[in-house]
Amino acid sequence: MNRKRQDERLNDLYREHSGSIFGFLYRALRDRERCEELTHDCFIICRKRLVESPPDNERFFLYGIAHNLYREERRRLGRQRRLMVEKRDRLTGEEITQRDQHDELVGAQTAGIVRNEIGRLPDELQVPLILREYQDCNYEEIAGIVGIPVGTVRSRIFRARKILAERLRPLLEPKHEVE
Amino acid sequence: MHCDRYQELISALHDGELSDAETRELTEHLAACPACRLFQAELTATGTVLQSWDETPPALRPLPTSPEPTRSPLEWIVAHLLRGRISIPVPAFGALLLLVLALLYWGRPAVEVGEQVQFADSDVVTQSLGERSDLIVFSGQFANLEPQGHWRR
Ligand SMILES: [Zn+2]
Numbered sequence: 001m002n003r004k005r006q007d008e009r010l011n012d013l014y015r016e017h018s019g020s021i022f023g024f025l026y027r028a029l030r031d032r033e034r035c036e037e038l039t040h041d042c043f044i045i046c047r048k049r050l051v052e053s054p055p056d057n058e059r060f061f062l063y064g065i066a067h068n069l070y071r072e073e074r075r076r077l078g079r080q081r082r083l084m085v086e087k088r089d090r091l092t093g094e095e096i097t098q099r100d101q102h103d104e105l106v107g108a109q110t111a112g113i114v115r116n117e118i119g120r121l122p123d124e125l126q127v128p129l130i131l132r133e134y135q136d137c138n139y140e141e142i143a144g145i146v147g148i149p150v151g152t153v154r155s156r157i158f159r160a161r162k163i164l165a166e167r168l169r170p171l172l173e174p175k176h177e178v179e
Numbered sequence: 180m181h182c183d184r185y186q187e188l189i190s191a192l193h194d195g196e197l198s199d200a201e202t203r204e205l206t207e208h209l210a211a212c213p214a215c216r217l218f219q220a221e222l223t224a225t226g227t228v229l230q231s232w233d234e235t236p237p238a239l240r241p242l243p244t245s246p247e248p249t250r251s252p253l254e255w256i257v258a259h260l261l262r263g264r265i266s267i268p269v270p271a272f273g274a275l276l277l278l279v280l281a282l283l284y285w286g287r288p289a290v291e292v293g294e295q296v297q298f299a300d301s302d303v304v305t306q307s308l309g310e311r312s313d314l315i316v317f318s319g320q321f322a323n324l325e326p327q328g329h330w331r332r
Contacts, residue, residue, distance in 0.1 A: 007244050019236035026234055036237050043242055114232040132194060133229050139196050158190040165218075165225040172224040 010047050013058055018043065020059075020135055021066050027130045028070050030119060038073065042066045063137065063145045067127070074123065110171055117167050121160055128153050129160040182215055189219045193226065 021042055025035040042065050055061035131137040143150045188205045191197050
């Protein structure tokens with residue numbers, strides 16, 4: 001593939017998939033500016049690999065690169081994040097989270113609550129759920145992107161949903177509010 | 180109760196990821212288990228709530244174009260020759276080779292540094308003048324002569 005054709009192909013992929021790659025990164029990392037950069041990086045890495053070994057399924061291929069970028073970013077942020085969580089727990093404990101949730105409920109910020117609750121999920125449950133729920137990936141694709149067996153994808157998505165169903169219960173229709 | 184397993188099946192059914200056999204098994208269980216029917220309803224409602232988190236992607240920033248390959252003209256020629264994109268006909272190649280050899284011959288100084296030459300009926304040894312290796316100066320009694328370039332034997 002010559003340079004000009006390669007650039008054209010990359011721009012097509014960028015137009016077609018950058019929105020969903022950004023969506024995945026943003027939902028998993030929740031830092032808009034940083035995720036814009038990472039989305040850009042994802043396609044620049046893709047260009048290099050397009051030359052070396054053109055993939056069969058480009059969308060899946062891009063998610064694989066994005067997931068690696070996500071993991072690197074998580075590692076980079078790891079220490080920072082741990083310090084923040086420690087500080088929060090020391091100052092306020094679990095109660096403040098509930099109070100925040102209540103404030104947001106009052107303000108009908110459903111999307112904000114969903115965002116927070118997904119953010120509170122353990123990392124290993126968060127990514128498969130995001131890929132399934134928002135990025136329209138099937139179990140097999142998720143297994144390939146994350147590097148786990150399909151059966152594990154199924155159980156992680158289930159566990160994530162079970163936690164969310166409990167935590168989001170106040171937002172569900174009254175008929176589903178059961179004790 | 181073994182409802183946990185059925186609840187995982189409910190979640191997979193929601194994603195269209197159940198085999199026919201598993202779907203039949205789940206349907207039978209749901210008909211008999213109110214708790215799992217309730218869980219199914221709750222999961223569907225949770226799915227709807229999750230969809231309220233809608234993110235608008237940012238406007239696209241243009242991607243930079245591929246960097247120009249940083250190659251010298253010689254590298255370019257060699258790379259293209261190796262890929263067989265340039266073929267030089269034999270007579271042209273011969274002519275080119277002759278030209279290169281001719282340039283090498285006439286560009287060479289007539290005497291080498293350190294060579295013994297005859298000058299004004301005396302044997303002298305040539306030596307280089309500093310950085311200008313193409314200039315040759317004489318030692319001994321001819322040391323004050325002007326440096327000469329192409330000195331013929
Ligand atoms: Zn049951």
